[in-house]
Amino acid sequence: MKETNTLIVGASIAGLASASTLQKRNIEYLIIEKESQVATPWRKHYDRLHLHTSKGLSNLPYKKFDRSVARYPSRQQVVDYLVDYQRAFNINPLLNTEATSIKKQGDRWIIETNNGVYKSKYVIIATGPFGKPKPISFKGMETFPGKILHSYEYKTGKDFKGKEVLVVGFGNSACEIAFDLFEQGAKPSMSVRSPVNVVPRDLFGIPILKLSLLLSHFPPRLADAINAPFMRLRLKCRMARSNKFKKMGPYRF
Structure with missing residues (x-):
């Protein structure tokens, strides 16, 4: 069983931002991601998608969007920004690793995954609200x-x-x-x-x-x-x- 101070579940916007913030404070962490790459939710969105918030209000901690990016970044520009962000802070998620169970045991959390079991003092759930669509049902x-x-x-x-x-x-x-x-x-x-x-x-x-x-x-x-x-x-x-x-x-x- 591997142990860390903080385990982050999800390696997209919230997960990467959490990782960089913990790094800046010299706090030990691990980040797991069930997909094979970071920013997967953004890669799956429709092609034309653009942010409805300006890039100045959409930066993650410690790194701004490049000046060449339009005021309202496209889906692909967001993906590129997140990949650059990962590299800039040397964030190395454990990819293809999905949390299957999270339980409290004493003052620690036990996180079971398809690639082993982890123990941590804190858990950050950074999976976002758009991983699964809500089922639709209409008469007819x-x-x-x-x-x-x-x-x-x-x-x-x-x-x-x-x-x-x-x-x-x-x-x-x-x-x-x-x-x-x-x-x-x-x-x-x-x-x-x-x-x-x-x-x-x-x-x-x-x-x-x-x-x-x-x-x-x-x-x-x-x-x-x-x-x-x-x-x-x-x-x-x-x-x-x-x-x-x-x-x-x-x-x-």
Whole structure:
């Protein structure tokens, strides 16, 4: 049984950031990863994916994105950044090593894996929320003659050129996938369950998240009141004037 101070489960964004932080503090650690390489979740995302947070707000500790990278990095640029990050800090995960059981034994944790058993004082679970898709189920799916897939399985709109496609949802992934479908020659429509808040990625050239962080210091109702006229100016679209636009702003959502 191998022993360490801290065992990190997962070698993508959270796991690599945890490893570099522990290194800086001279704290012993091991990091395990069930896949054969780091940043696997990002390698599996759809091709067109870009961060919706600017690179300045998306850096991991002690290392920034390269200046040549666009304000909103692409999926591949995120993968490249994480690989460079791993090399820069000489982080060496135990690859193809999956945790199958984590149990407390006295003041230590016992972590069983397919490649042996480990004991540690602390465990960091850095597997992220996107490793497994949530099952989808709608009435009539079993008789629908077309193709149904989860966004987790989507890669590119090229496969749907000339076809009508319904995208269910209005989150970041849904909107970007719908746009990708349109760019690739498909005919996308979107199904939205309830009124929404449409928030632009930038407002007059400033990343919306930076403005959101400033407005977060105000009470939600006041923040929405300050925000509303700028949103109306920016979102000169039919949705902004329709009853599908949520009456409460994003701070009271």
